[in-house]
Amino acid sequence: MVDLSVQIGDLCLKNPIMPASGTFSEDLVTVFDLNLLGALVTKTITRGIRQGNPTPRVCEVSGSMLNSIGIPSKGVGQFIANMVPFYQAYNSPLVVSISGNTADEFARLCEEISVPGVAAIEVNISCPNIEEDGKAFAMRPASTLDVMRKLRAATDLPLWAKLTPNTGETSDVARAAEEGGADALVVSNTMLSMSIDVHSRKPRLGNLMGGLSGPSLKPISLRMAYQCAKAVDIPVIGCGGISTIDDVLEYLIAGASAVQVGTATFIHPTVMVQMIGELEAYLRTHNIASVRDLIGSVRDEEAADTVVFMEAAP
Amino acid sequence: MTAAVLHVTPDSIPANERVFESECLVKSNTPVNNDYRLLILDAPAEILNCTPGQFFHIQCPVRGGHHPYLRRPMSIYGYFPEKGELQFLYKIAGEGTAALAELKTGESLNVVGPLGQGFHIADNWQNLLLLARGVGLATLAPLALEAQRLGKKLTAICSARSPELLMSIDYFRDLGAEIITVTDSEGTSDLAHLQGVIEGLIADQGIDAFYTCGSNRLLKLLQEIGAKHGIPGEIALEQQMACGLGMCQCCVRSFRAESGIVHKRVCKEGPVFDLQEAMGW
Numbered sequence: 001m002v003d004l005s006v007q008i009g010d011l012c013l014k015n016p017i018m019p020a021s022g023t024f025s026e027d028l029v030t031v032f033d034l035n036l037l038g039a040l041v042t043k044t045i046t047r048g049i050r051q052g053n054p055t056p057r058v059c060e061v062s063g064s065m066l067n068s069i070g071i072p073s074k075g076v077g078q079f080i081a082n083m084v085p086f087y088q089a090y091n092s093p094l095v096v097s098i099s100g101n102t103a104d105e106f107a108r109l110c111e112e113i114s115v116p117g118v119a120a121i122e123v124n125i126s127c128p129n130i131e132e133d134g135k136a137f138a139m140r141p142a143s144t145l146d147v148m149r150k151l152r153a154a155t156d157l158p159l160w161a162k163l164t165p166n167t168g169e170t171s172d173v174a175r176a177a178e179e180g181g182a183d184a185l186v187v188s189n190t191m192l193s194m195s196i197d198v199h200s201r202k203p204r205l206g207n208l209m210g211g212l213s214g215p216s217l218k219p220i221s222l223r224m225a226y227q228c229a230k231a232v233d234i235p236v237i238g239c240g241g242i243s244t245i246d247d248v249l250e251y252l253i254a255g256a257s258a259v260q261v262g263t264a265t266f267i268h269p270t271v272m273v274q275m276i277g278e279l280e281a282y283l284r285t286h287n288i289a290s291v292r293d294l295i296g297s298v299r300d301e302e303a304a305d306t307v308v309f310m311e312a313a314p
Numbered sequence: 315m316t317a318a319v320l321h322v323t324p325d326s327i328p329a330n331e332r333v334f335e336s337e338c339l340v341k342s343n344t345p346v347n348n349d350y351r352l353l354i355l356d357a358p359a360e361i362l363n364c365t366p367g368q369f370f371h372i373q374c375p376v377r378g379g380h381h382p383y384l385r386r387p388m389s390i391y392g393y394f395p396e397k398g399e400l401q402f403l404y405k406i407a408g409e410g411t412a413a414l415a416e417l418k419t420g421e422s423l424n425v426v427g428p429l430g431q432g433f434h435i436a437d438n439w440q441n442l443l444l445l446a447r448g449v450g451l452a453t454l455a456p457l458a459l460e461a462q463r464l465g466k467k468l469t470a471i472c473s474a475r476s477p478e479l480l481m482s483i484d485y486f487r488d489l490g491a492e493i494i495t496v497t498d499s500e501g502t503s504d505l506a507h508l509q510g511v512i513e514g515l516i517a518d519q520g521i522d523a524f525y526t527c528g529s530n531r532l533l534k535l536l537q538e539i540g541a542k543h544g545i546p547g548e549i550a551l552e553q554q555m556a557c558g559l560g561m562c563q564c565c566v567r568s569f570r571a572e573s574g575i576v577h578k579r580v581c582k583e584g585p586v587f588d589l590q591e592a593m594g595w
Contacts, residue, residue, distance in 0.1 A: 027560035027582060030333040033324045043561075051577055058556045058564040060383045065556065072563050072577070214383065266557040267373065267385065269426055270335045 002283040003290040004276070006038070006257050008235045009158045009183035011093060011120060013038035013258060016291060017248065017276050020239050020262030021097035021122060021162070022069065026086055031269045034090045036276060038258060042083070044097040044124045046073040047109045054206035059195055064214030064241075065263055066193050068207035071099060071127070076112050084117040093119030095160065099127040103137070103147040110154040121157050123148075125177070126164035126189035138164045141176035148180020160237065162186040163228070165217070170224050171231040178232040186237045186260060187225040191217055213263040217241040222254055229255025229296060243271070245278035255296040333559065334361045335426045338400065343417050347479060350405050350449060351415055352391070355423060357400035364393040365432030366456035367550050367586040370400070371558035372414070373424040380413035385426065387555045387581070389453040389527075393428075400425070403452035403481070429558050430585050433457045433548055435464060439522035442466050443515065444491075445508075445536060447473035450528035451482050453550045457525055462489040469515060471496060473503045473532075505535050512539055521545055528552060530594045540589055547589030553580040568593050 004015035018039040019028075025043060034040060053070030060066075079096070087094040096118050100106025110121060125137035125147055137147045138161070151159055161182040167173055174185055190211025195204040203209070221240020229236045238251030239260035251259045264271045283291060338355040346352050361370075371385040392401035406412050417423060435442070435457075442461050444454045451472055461468045468491040474480045476499040487493050494511060496502040515521055516539075524536045524547030533549055540547050553565040560582035567584075568575050569591045578584065 023557070023561055025559075025561040029324065030327050030331055031335070031559070043563075052563060052566065055564075055566065056554055057566075058384070058554060058562070063381060063383050065384060067556070067562070067564065069563050072566070263556075266562060267383070268335060268424075269333070269557075269559060 002280055002288065003292070004280060004283075005290075006292060006295070008120075008160075008237065008257060011039075011158055013093070015276050015279070016252065016258035017272050017279070018095070018237075018258060018260055019265060019272065020260035021124065023262040023265050026083070028265075028269065032273050035092055036273050037092045039093045039095050039119070040087055040090060041095045041122060041260060042079075042097055044071050044073070044099045044127070045076060045079050045109075045113070046071060046099055047076050047105060047112070049073060049075045056204065056206050059204040059210075061193075061195050061212070062216065064212060064216035065266075066195055066205060066210040066212055067190065068205045068210035070207065076109055080113070080115055084115060088117045095120045095122050097122040097124050097162070099124040101128075101130045103129070103131070103150045106147060107150040107154040110151045114155040114157050118157060120160055120183070121155060122160040122162055122186060123151050124162050124189070126162055126166075136164045136166060138162075138173055138177070139167045141169055141172040144173050144176040145180045148177050148182055152181025158183040160184045160186050162239075163188045163224070165189065165191045165220055165224060165240070170227050174228040174231045178234050182234060184235045184237055184257075185228050185232065186239050187228045187256070188221050188240055191220065213241070215241045215243055218243075218247060222250055225251055225256045226254040226298070243267070245275050245282060248275055248279060249282065249294070252291065252294045253296070253298045255298065257295050330363055330365070332360070332363075333427060333429060334358075335424065336361050337422045337424055340417050340419050340421050340423060341399065342419055343415070346403065346481060349479060350403055350481060353402045353404065353414065353417070355400045355402075355425070357393075357398055357425075359395050359398065361425070361427060362393045362395040362398070362400060364390055364428040364456070366390075366460045367432030367453065367548075368428040368430050369558075369585060370402070370425045370427035371429060371555070372402075372410075373426075374410035374413045375417060375421075375423070377413045377416040380409045380416075382410035382413055384556055385558060386410040386414075387429075387552075387558055387585075389550065389585070390428070391452045391455050392459075393456060403449060403455075405449050426558060430581055431583065433460075433525060433550070433586050435461060435466065436523070440467055441520050441522045442468050443512070443521045443524050444468065444470040444486075445473075445512075445524065445526045445532055446471075447503075447529050447532060448479070449481075450526070450550075453527040454525060455482055455485060458486055458489050458491055467519070468492070469494065469521075471508070471511065473497070473508075475499065505531060508532075508535060509539065516543055516545070523547055524589060525549075526589070533589070533592060534594055536589055537592075548586050549589050549592050550585045551580050551587060551592060552585065555581050557581070567595075
C-alpha cells in the first residue's frame with residue numbers, strides 16, 4: 001500500500017490533489033464524493049456582496065482559457081451561515097479563499113472567517129489592491145510583506161498565500177510571504193491576458209482583460225513553483241495548467257508538496273478523482289512508498305552540468 | 315456497443331440530480347437539412363434520467379483542424395432510456411460544432427450531464443403552446459413528448475426563414491400536436507401576425523402555458539401576451555458556459571426579481587426560467 005498523504009504545515013492531507021479556487025463549488029457533489037479530495041478549496045469570497053464582471057466572462061484561446069469572472073460573492077455572512085455547515089459534512093479539510101480591496105479590509109475578513117469548520121485560509125493576494133492603484137499585493141515584495149503581516153495578526157488558522165505570475169520578482173515575493181507569516185504558498189494564479197475578435201475588433205472579454213489558465217500556463221507556473229520551493233522553507237502548493245497525472249508529477253518533482261487542479265475540472269469534472277488513482281498507480285509502478293519521496297526530487301544539478309547554450313548569432 | 319460512465323456519483327444524491335461524465339458511442343451523425351445535423355449517441359441508462367429542457371456539456375473532438383478546448387452546452391433533442399439513446403440537433407456555428415460534424419459512427423464522444431433545471435408542466439395546465447424558431451424547436455421536442463405522455467393538448471407554432479428550414483414538424487405532429495407554421499419567405503413570421511395567431515388560439519381553445527426558446531423577439535411577444543391574459547410560461551435560455559455545473563459563474567444573466575435585478579447562472583438555476591423573470595437581450 002502506497003502512502004499518498006502529505007503535510008502542509010500542521011495540516012495532514014490524505015492525498016496531494018485538491019481543487020483550485022474558482023473551479024470548485026458545492027455543485028460538484030452531484031458528480032463525485034468530495035471526501036476523495038485532499039482538501040476542499042472554495043471560490044474566493046469577499047466581505048460584502050459582489051456581482052462580478054460583465055459578460056462575456058470567458059473565452060477560449062488555443063487550448064486554454066481566459067476568464068474575467070470578477071469574484072462574484074454573496075458575502076462572508078452568507079458563507080459562514082450556509083457554506084461552512086455544508087462542508088462540515090465532509091472530512092476533507094475546508095480551505096476558504098478570501099480577498100480584499102485593501103490590506104485592512106482583507107485582514108478584517110480573515111478574522112471574520114476564522115470560525116470552527118474552516119481548516120485553513122487561502123489568501124488571494126493576487127487580486128488588485130485599490131490602495132496601490134490596482135496592482136496586486138503579490139506583484140511586489142513590500143506589499144506582500146505588509147498584507148501578510150496584517151493577515152497573520154488577524155488569525156491563528158494556517159494561512160496559504162496565493163501568489164501571482166504577474167510579477168518579475170517571484171522568489172523575493174515568496175520570501176516576503178514567508179516572512180509575513182504564510183504557512184504555505186500557492187503558486188500561482190492566472191496570468192493577465194487579452195484576446196481580440198479580429199472581425200468585430202472588440203476584446204473578447206467583457207472586462208477587456210482577464211486571466212489565462214489551462215495547459216498554456218503550466219510551464220510558467222511550474223517554473224515559479226520550482227523557484228519558490230528553492231526560496232522558502234514552507235510548503236509550496238503547485239497550481240497552474242494541471243490537466244494530467246504527468247502535470248501533477250512534474251509539480252511534485254519540482255518541489256510542490258501538493259497541487260491544485262483548476263480549469264481541467266471544467267473540461268473533465270472527474271479529473272481530480274482520476275488523478276488520485278493514477279498517482280497511486282505511478283507510485284506502485286515505480287516502487288515509491290510515499291508520495292513525499294517524490295517532492296523536490298528534481299535532478300536539477302545533473303541537468304545544470306549538461307546545459308548547452310545556443311551560440312549567439314554574429 | 316457499450317458506453318462507459320467514467321465515475322459513479324455518490325449514493326446520497328437523488329438519482330434525478332446526479333451528473334455523469336460518460337463516453338458515449340456515436341450511432342449516427344447525419345444532416346437534417348442544409349443547416350442542421352442530428353447526432354444520435356448510444357448512451358448508458360444512468361445518464362438518460364433526464365427532464366425536458368435539460369442539457370449536456372459536450373467535449374467536441376479535436377478534428378479537421380478544429381481545436382475546441384472548452385465543452386459546448388447542447389440542449390437535449392431526445393432521450394430514450396428504453397433504447398439507450400441520446401439525441402442532439404445542432405447547427406454548425408463555430409469551431410466546436412464544426413468538429414462535432416466530423417464524428418463518424420462508432421467513434422466515442424465524452425458528454426457531461428444531464429445538467430440544469432428543465433421545464434415544468436403543472437397538473438392543471440391542459441392546453442400548452444410551444445413557440446420557437448429554428449433550432450429552438452430542438453429544445454422543445456422532449457417537452458412535446460412529455461406533454462403527450464401526460465395527455466396534454468399541445469399546439470406548436472414553428473417559425474423559420476423558409477418552409478424547407480422548418481424542422482421536426484412531423485415529429486411534433488406524430489405526438490398529436492396541432493402545428494402552425496410561419497416563415498419569413500411567406501411573410502407570416504412577423505410579430506403582428508404571430509400575435510393575431512396566438513390571440514386567436516387563446517380565444518378559441520384557451521392556453522394554460524407558453525413555452526419558448528432562443529429568440530428575444532418571441533420572448534417579448536409572449537411576455538406581453540402572457541401579462542395581458544395572465545398566462546404563465548417558461549423560456550429556455552442560452553449563454554456561453556465554461557463548466558456547465560455552476561462552479562465558474564461564467565454564464566450569469568440578469569433576471570427580474572421582487573428585490574430588483576438579480577444574476578442567475580443559466581447552467582444551474584436554468585437553462586429554463588420563468589417567462590416573466592427573463593430579460594431580453
